[in-house]
Amino acid sequence: xxRLWPALLPLAFLGLWTLAVEQRWVTExxxxxxxxxxxxxxxxxxxxxxxxxxxxxxxxxxxxxYSSRRVLQGFLLAAAVxxxxxxxxxxxxxVARLVDPSIxxxxxxxxxxxxxxxxxxxxxxxxxxxxxxxxxxxYPIVVNTTHGVRDTNLxxxxxxxxxxxxxxxxxxxxxxxxxxPSIFTGLRLGIGIAWTAVIVAExxxxxxxxxxxxxxxxxxxxxxxxVATMLSVGLLGFVSDRALQLLSRVxxxxxxxxxxx
Amino acid sequence: xxxxxxxxxxxxxxxxxxxxxxxxALQAVSLAVARNEFAAILGPSGCGKSTLLNMVAxxxxxxxxxxLFDGEPVRAPDPRRAVVFQExxxxxxxxxxxxxxxxxxxxxxxxxxxxxxxxxxxxQVGLRGFEAHYPAELSGGMKQRVGIARVLVMEPDVLLMxxxxxxxxxxxxxxxxxxxxxxxxxxxxxxxFVTHDIEEALLLxxxxxxxxxxxxxxxxxxxxxxxxxxxxxxxxxxFFNDLKREVLALIREESVKAAAYGxxxx
Numbered sequence: 001x002x003r004l005w006p007a008l009l010p011l012a013f014l015g016l017w018t019l020a021v022e023q024r025w026v027t028e029x030x031x032x033x034x035x036x037x038x039x040x041x042x043x044x045x046x047x048x049x050x051x052x053x054x055x056x057x058x059x060x061x062x063x064x065x066y067s068s069r070r071v072l073q074g075f076l077l078a079a080a081v082x083x084x085x086x087x088x089x090x091x092x093x094x095v096a097r098l099v100d101p102s103i104x105x106x107x108x109x110x111x112x113x114x115x116x117x118x119x120x121x122x123x124x125x126x127x128x129x130x131x132x133x134x135x136x137x138x139y140p141i142v143v144n145t146t147h148g149v150r151d152t153n154l155x156x157x158x159x160x161x162x163x164x165x166x167x168x169x170x171x172x173x174x175x176x177x178x179x180x181p182s183i184f185t186g187l188r189l190g191i192g193i194a195w196t197a198v199i200v201a202e203x204x205x206x207x208x209x210x211x212x213x214x215x216x217x218x219x220x221x222x223x224x225x226x227v228a229t230m231l232s233v234g235l236l237g238f239v240s241d242r243a244l245q246l247l248s249r250v251x252x253x254x255x256x257x258x259x260x261x
Numbered sequence: 262x263x264x265x266x267x268x269x270x271x272x273x274x275x276x277x278x279x280x281x282x283x284x285x286a287l288q289a290v291s292l293a294v295a296r297n298e299f300a301a302i303l304g305p306s307g308c309g310k311s312t313l314l315n316m317v318a319x320x321x322x323x324x325x326x327x328x329l330f331d332g333e334p335v336r337a338p339d340p341r342r343a344v345v346f347q348e349x350x351x352x353x354x355x356x357x358x359x360x361x362x363x364x365x366x367x368x369x370x371x372x373x374x375x376x377x378x379x380x381x382x383x384x385q386v387g388l389r390g391f392e393a394h395y396p397a398e399l400s401g402g403m404k405q406r407v408g409i410a411r412v413l414v415m416e417p418d419v420l421l422m423x424x425x426x427x428x429x430x431x432x433x434x435x436x437x438x439x440x441x442x443x444x445x446x447x448x449x450x451x452x453x454f455v456t457h458d459i460e461e462a463l464l465l466x467x468x469x470x471x472x473x474x475x476x477x478x479x480x481x482x483x484x485x486x487x488x489x490x491x492x493x494x495x496x497x498x499x500f501f502n503d504l505k506r507e508v509l510a511l512i513r514e515e516s517v518k519a520a521a522y523g524x525x526x527x
Binding site (some may be wrong): 153155156158159161162163164165169173174177178180215252253254255257258 | 318320335338339340342343344346348350351352353354355363364367395396397398411414415482491
């Protein structure tokens, strides 16, 4: 019973959904039942792409790989720019006064609003998608890194200085290490936004990946595939977040000890 | 005296300007610490004794007057003037060993050149077997021992200690005082030790400079002519008690003043 408890709500939801379709509370033929979704999803994953009549048969993995690759590339790009920039913005007042206003001014512009601009500049190519994903993930990473740097304990900085540490050593061995928990918070927020951005980008700016499948399936009235896509994205987002969490637990081992002390 | 002084403060004033409010922390403080001397600065809370130490460390600059180290004005922190803080101030992401070797690694020395020395110091402060532990796994006293070991391995010219045992419980504090005595008697490091604990100052130091309440001045400097090696037993000797009575009288005057004038003293 105890182990079933967390499954209770999803099961109830599935039951209600099935009932709604069977009792025709929802318009017939538009909303598929959970079972239909499961069957379509299975064919989408395991079906043979050649023999089948369905254009989706067996193409799931390819779509997943396209989207994952874009998320990973955009996310790594955002981290590669966001973490060093956040370190400098947090550490140096001059850099902060130069860069921070621009970041704060552009941050409220939703990445969806950047779509036309991205297509105009980069065309219907991967670059458009990478730009949107990277930009979306960049903000939380840079903001949280900056915040983490500014939170560095003054006493630890003094300790490093009296032991002869120069700016470079302090930045890499003290400030960066001290900001890491905050950086990981930024990374986790960033990868969540990256998954949002990849779907939006693939709906419009490129012709492959889960976002493209979602929009295409909607146009041809395949709501079963739409739902299966939604679930796939949710699953991938969950897995990538878990991976980051695991990584942070390994890297921040000293911190878990602190929590238990 | 200035020839042999490692640390020399001449007419040092420190004024803090916090939001338009001027606070005089130190007033014309002059002090010299000779090589191999264990000098204590004793004063009530908020008398500016930590400010004084921070200036010798190079964390803070005097408003007026000069702070000299080896005859040169102090401009920035330097590993030759190592600090033990009131809080352990260890790097929580490093193990005990990595914390102890931080200063040596920063200097870019090869591990082979200091391994034996590091091991000896870790042994001396009783941290053997804890090299791979993180600070979070240590007690307050052990953390402070790491804080001491990490500066001793750097072999600094002077050790600046800012109430290093202030946040420890009484029993641990006594143990740490004994430890510091044995370490000092072995290395005869020049020490500038700030404390508000009279017994601690008399037990450890060769000289005790008693400070006034804010604004801090040096009220009197006493020589503590107790034989070395010392141990905690010395605190029960009649001579120790005479000294203590003398210091107590000086301190009491100041505490009364602080209570009367200082709403901002902690």
